[in-house]
Each structure stands twice: as structure tokens, then as C-alpha cells.
Amino acid sequence: MLKKAVFPSKYLQGAGALTELPALCAALGSRAMILASPTAASQVLAKARVDWAAEGIAIEVFQGECCEEELARVAELIKRKKITVLVGMGGGKTIDTAKIAADRARIAVVVVPTIASTDAPTSGCAVLYSKDGIFDKVFYQRSNPDAVLVDTAVIAAAPTRFLVSGMGDALATWFEAQSCVRTTSVNECGGLCTAAGLSIARLCYDTLLSYGDAARIANDQHVVTPALERIVEANILLSGLGFESAGLAAAHAIHNGLTALPETHAFYHGEKVAFGVLAGLQLSDAAPADVDAVYTFCEKVGLPTTLAALGLAKVSPQALAKAAAMACAPEQSIHHEAGTITPEKTLAAMIAADAIGRSRQ
Numbered sequence: 001m002l003k004k005a006v007f008p009s010k011y012l013q014g015a016g017a018l019t020e021l022p023a024l025c026a027a028l029g030s031r032a033m034i035l036a037s038p039t040a041a042s043q044v045l046a047k048a049r050v051d052w053a054a055e056g057i058a059i060e061v062f063q064g065e066c067c068e069e070e071l072a073r074v075a076e077l078i079k080r081k082k083i084t085v086l087v088g089m090g091g092g093k094t095i096d097t098a099k100i101a102a103d104r105a106r107i108a109v110v111v112v113p114t115i116a117s118t119d120a121p122t123s124g125c126a127v128l129y130s131k132d133g134i135f136d137k138v139f140y141q142r143s144n145p146d147a148v149l150v151d152t153a154v155i156a157a158a159p160t161r162f163l164v165s166g167m168g169d170a171l172a173t174w175f176e177a178q179s180c181v182r183t184t185s186v187n188e189c190g191g192l193c194t195a196a197g198l199s200i201a202r203l204c205y206d207t208l209l210s211y212g213d214a215a216r217i218a219n220d221q222h223v224v225t226p227a228l229e230r231i232v233e234a235n236i237l238l239s240g241l242g243f244e245s246a247g248l249a250a251a252h253a254i255h256n257g258l259t260a261l262p263e264t265h266a267f268y269h270g271e272k273v274a275f276g277v278l279a280g281l282q283l284s285d286a287a288p289a290d291v292d293a294v295y296t297f298c299e300k301v302g303l304p305t306t307l308a309a310l311g312l313a314k315v316s317p318q319a320l321a322k323a324a325a326m327a328c329a330p331e332q333s334i335h336h337e338a339g340t341i342t343p344e345k346t347l348a349a350m351i352a353a354d355a356i357g358r359s360r361q
């Protein structure tokens with residue numbers, strides 16, 4: 001198998017970066033449309049120091065789910081308005097919808113995350129759901145986004161929980177990368193991990209541990225600091241490049257298993273991934289010092305370290321076993337871990353991770 005890595009063509013980040021969007025769109029095509037999440041439309045676009053109409057940029061509000069129905073609606077708008085550049089502005093679902101719609105229409109796509117909650121912005125894949133929010137499939141685009149533009153003043157203005165959730169998603173990157181390297185498993189772009197992918201994953205982890213808490217505190221005050229800038233880059237760029245070009249393993253598979261339990265639906269992607277990291281450490285016989293460092297980090301920034309913190313205080317043994325079984329379905333990335341991974345071993349790791357989390361409280 002070949003080594004493989006993928007990247008967006010351009011990445012811009014900083015306070016006030018949004019004012020660059022019209023020029024960025026103009027460089028990519030003649031007619032742009034922003035697909036904005038409802039909050040992005042009311043909080044971000046309305047308050048930006050840009051006259052979108054004067055710039056000739058259309059605005060459309062995202063209808064809430066990355067599903068075929070919404071994709072059909074956006075496709076019709078692209079066709080009718082002769083759009084050549086689509087901007088996805090909002091959280092992971094709006095971004096994923098814009099990436100798929102642009103890929104299908106073979107037009108340029110610019111991603112403008114308004115929260116640093118996931119590593120979706122830079123990737124060349126998107127997660128498709130039914131209109132009722134049930135996971136359908138992962139859709140791979142022909143290429144990664146043409147540009148990713150992150151206005152850190154916008155991110156700092158959003159609730160801190162989103163930034164912390166993004167740290168949970170980013171926390172998985174280094175551990176999953178190491179697992180893929182250990183077992184020469186395929187990464188998320190269909191190849192083997194490059195040295196670049198692995199180094200980026202490590203930088204992501206080191207940045208989280210060094211600057212995560214200071215960034216959380218800055219976000220609580222809604223101010224942009226160098227620490228916040230570093231964490232936004234870790235959550236969006238380093239985590240995104242890392243997971244695609246190094247690979248996924250236990251943490252994301254356990255996240256997928258947890259989504260089978262309705263009690264977890266109120267929790268964000270990165271919050272469930274964080275618990276997946278803790279359980280993954282128990283599954284892979286991680287060194288005690290690493291386990292301690294990760295729990296300490298999660299406790300400091302406010303990521304879940306117990307099942308109760310994911311709404312599962314009263315989860316039945318059968319329900320937890322169902323989540324563990326789902327995490328071990330043949331197509332799941334948990335099989336990138338060393339050895340033979342079974343639902344029984346995974347359930348034991350989840351129970352142990354929860355008990356360790358409780359014992360530290």
C-alpha cells in the first residue's frame with residue numbers, strides 16, 4: 001500500500017479573517033453563495049463588517065441536517081442561481097453539507113467554521129445522515145476544500161463548550177495515529193500514514209496539553225489570545241490533517257458505538273470521542289503516565305471522563321454491551337488497534353475507563 005496524505009488548498013486563520021471572504025470567493029469563481037447555519041446567519045453574517053449583497057454574495061440558511069433532502073435543496077439553488085463557489089459556514093453539519101453539494105456540482109468550496117467543535121473543516125469527507133439524524137454513510141469528495149477560513153474572533157464569541165468539544169475530537173488524533181502506525185492500518189485517505197501525518201498528530205496532542213486550559217479560559221472571557229489561536233489551529237487544522245493522513249482507531253469507533261444510545265444524543269461529537277479515547281487507552285494497554293496525563297487534561301478542560309457525564313449514569317449492562325458491539329462491527333476503525341479486538345474486550349475497557357474516571361473525582 002502507498003503512503004498517502006491530503007490537505008485543503010489554503011488555510012487562513014485570525015481575528016477578523018472574515019473580511020477576507022469576498023476576495024477569496026472572487027478568486028475561486030464568479031458567483032458565490034454562503035450556506036450558513038441559523039446561528040451563523042444571525043450572529044456572524046449580520047454582524048460582520050461586510051456588505052454581502054454589495055459583494056454579490058448570496059446567503060442561504062442551512063436547514064439543520066446533512067441529509068439527501070437538504071442536499072437536493074442546495075443543489076437546486078446552485079443550479080438556479082448559477083453558483084460557482086459555495087461557502088459552508090457554521091458547525092460540522094453545515095460544513096459537511098456544503099462539501100458534498102459542491103463536490104456533486106463540481107464547483108469550488110470554501111469552509112468557514114464558526115465554532116471549533118470538530119475537525120470537519122479541512123477534511124475531504126463528510127458524514128451523511130437521514131433527515132431524522134440517523135447515521136447513513138461517510139461520503140468522500142474528489143478533493144479537500146479549496147480554502148478554509150477561520151475567524152478566531154467569531155470562534156471566541158461562541159460558547160466555550162464547542163471549543164472544548166473540539167479539543168475532545170483533537171485529543172483522539174495522536175492516539176489513533178499511533179495505533180494505525182503500530183498495525184500498518186489504512187488511514188482516512190486510503191493509504192499508509194506519512195511522517196507528516198504522524199508529526200502533525202503529535203503536535204496536535206502537545207498543543208492541547210500545553211495550551212488547552214488557557215484557551216478554554218480565554219474563550220470563557222470571549223477574548224482571542226495566542227493560546228486560543230493555537231487551540232483553534234489544533235482543533236481544526238492539526239486534528240483534521242492528522243486524522244485523515246494518519247488514521248482512525250478505537251476512539252472514533254467507540255464514539256460510533258455510543259451514538260446507538262439515545263441518552264448520548266444531547267452530547268457533541270468531540271465529547272463522545274473524548275470518552276472513546278479514555279476507553280481506547282484501557283483497550284490498548286497504554287502506559288499509566290499517558291493515562292494519567294489524558295484524564296488530567298480532560299478534567300481540567302471539562303471533557304467527560306465518566307459514563308454519567310455522557311448522560312449514561314443509569315445505563316444498563318445490555319445497552320453498554322450493544323454500544324461495544326457496534327464499536328466492533330467489521331468496518332469499524334477499532335480493528336486498527338493491535339491484537340484481536342472483541343466486543344467483550346471493548347466493553348471491559350469502557351467499564352474500566354468509567355471506573356477510573358469516577359475514582360479520580
Ligand SMILES: NC(=O)c1ccc[n+]([C@@H]2O[C@H](COP(=O)([O-])OP(=O)(O)OC[C@H]3O[C@@H](n4cnc5c(N)ncnc54)[C@H](O)[C@@H]3O)[C@@H](O)[C@H]2O)c1
Binds near residue numbers: 040158
Ligand atoms: N467530515 C468530517 O471529517 C467530520 C469530522 C468530525 C465531525 N463531523 C460531523 O460534524 C457534525 C458535528 O458537528 P458540530 O459538533 O459542529 O455540530 P453542528 O454542526 O450540529 O453544530 C452545533 C450547533 O452549533 C451552532 N452554531 C454554529 N456556529 C455557532 C456560533 N458561532 N455560536 C453559537 N452557535 C453556533 C449550530 O447552529 C448548531 O446548532 C456531525 O455531523 C459529525 O458527523 C464530520
Ligand SMILES: [Zn+2]
Binds near residue numbers: 118252
Ligand atoms: Zn472526530
